[in-house]
Amino acid sequence: MKKGVVLVMLLLIPFWSEAWGFYAHRLINRLAVMTLPPEMLVFYKRHIAYLTAQAVAPDRRRYAVEDEGPRHYIDLDVYGDSALFKVPHRWDQAVAQYTEDTLMAYGIVPWHLNLMRYQLTEAFKRGDARAILRLSAEMGHYAADANVPLHTTQNYNGQLTGQHGIHGFWESRVPELFATDYDLFTGPPQYLENPQEAIWQAVAQAHQALDSVFALERQLTTEFAEDRKYSYEERGNLTVRVYSRDFSEAFQRGLQGQVERQMLASIQLVSNLWYTCWVDAGQPDLAPLASFKFSDQEELQREQDSSADPQESISVRPHEF
Numbered sequence: 001m002k003k004g005v006v007l008v009m010l011l012l013i014p015f016w017s018e019a020w021g022f023y024a025h026r027l028i029n030r031l032a033v034m035t036l037p038p039e040m041l042v043f044y045k046r047h048i049a050y051l052t053a054q055a056v057a058p059d060r061r062r063y064a065v066e067d068e069g070p071r072h073y074i075d076l077d078v079y080g081d082s083a084l085f086k087v088p089h090r091w092d093q094a095v096a097q098y099t100e101d102t103l104m105a106y107g108i109v110p111w112h113l114n115l116m117r118y119q120l121t122e123a124f125k126r127g128d129a130r131a132i133l134r135l136s137a138e139m140g141h142y143a144a145d146a147n148v149p150l151h152t153t154q155n156y157n158g159q160l161t162g163q164h165g166i167h168g169f170w171e172s173r174v175p176e177l178f179a180t181d182y183d184l185f186t187g188p189p190q191y192l193e194n195p196q197e198a199i200w201q202a203v204a205q206a207h208q209a210l211d212s213v214f215a216l217e218r219q220l221t222t223e224f225a226e227d228r229k230y231s232y233e234e235r236g237n238l239t240v241r242v243y244s245r246d247f248s249e250a251f252q253r254g255l256q257g258q259v260e261r262q263m264l265a266s267i268q269l270v271s272n273l274w275y276t277c278w279v280d281a282g283q284p285d286l287a288p289l290a291s292f293k294f295s296d297q298e299e300l301q302r303e304q305d306s307s308a309d310p311q312e313s314i315s316v317r318p319h320e321f
């Protein structure tokens with residue numbers, strides 16, 4: 001292994017780790033489609049390739065769009081110990097209490113999701129297939145991010161506690177190794193009487209899972225020597241340092257199904273939100289929209305976007321993926 005190459009890759013790794021990993025985001029949207037009732041499936045299944053591929057569009061955009069980053073997380077702990085009870089769930093009240101600049105600085109995922117809910121409901125009412133697809137795919141992304149414990153803390157990558165890399169470990173490495181063994185099948189979506197609260201509940205559940213994430217990684221690190229904690233893998237023609245399979249297995253076991261639970265919760269929240277928007281729009285007939293096609297130019301643009309490497313034109317936190 002060439003030392004120089006490894007060193008370069010270590011420096012780049014934060015830019016490689018992606019929220020829930022691209023793999024998990026795509027899987028979550030895909031499985032959410034499969035839960036839908038026939039009246040929605042007629043449209044969603046036809047466009048499952050788009051909904052799966054575009055599950056990662058918000059992460060790709062982060063490099064180009066200044067305001068994108070904060071939509072993926074909320075650093076709840078900056079608001080104090082009882083943040084979950086203190087921070088207003090309504091955007092206007094939260095702005096009044098903390099100012100918009102503060103909210104943007106520490107992340108807005110629950111509020112942004114609620115805004116998208118209005119937008120998706122309106123798109124259903126208009127019968128706007130293009131907007132329904134875009135909003136559904138991207139809402140799936142943010143709803144999944146809201147279920148990731150490390151998206152709810154300022155110590156998002158263990159950088160404040162000497163646990164650097166824990167973000168990608170939890171949401172990329174572990175699912176990529178073990179998600180094929182997860183039981184991710186869930187029943188039909190539930191109508192959310194209070195979607196805003198359901199979103200906040202998801203964030204709260206993710207936040208409450210944080211203690212065990214940090215504690216377990218710390219404990220395992222004392223049990224594993226450095227050369228057993230990490231291993232090296234070939235990615236294309238590069239050698240990268242990764243958490244070893246043994247260490248990952250011990251983490252997965254010690255978390256007692258936490259990653260699987262959060263992934264399942266993500267799928268449920270995504271499908272519940274899609275379904276609730278459709279019901280709130282008056283359950284419009286989606287069958288006529290099934291044959292919708294994006295223009296050749298739109299398809300081409302999308303292909304270019306997804307094959308291009310993200311440009312790091314804006315300095316971002318790994319957390320924001």
Ligand SMILES: [Zn+2]
Pocket residue numbers: 019058059072141145320321
């Ligand atoms: Zn994200």
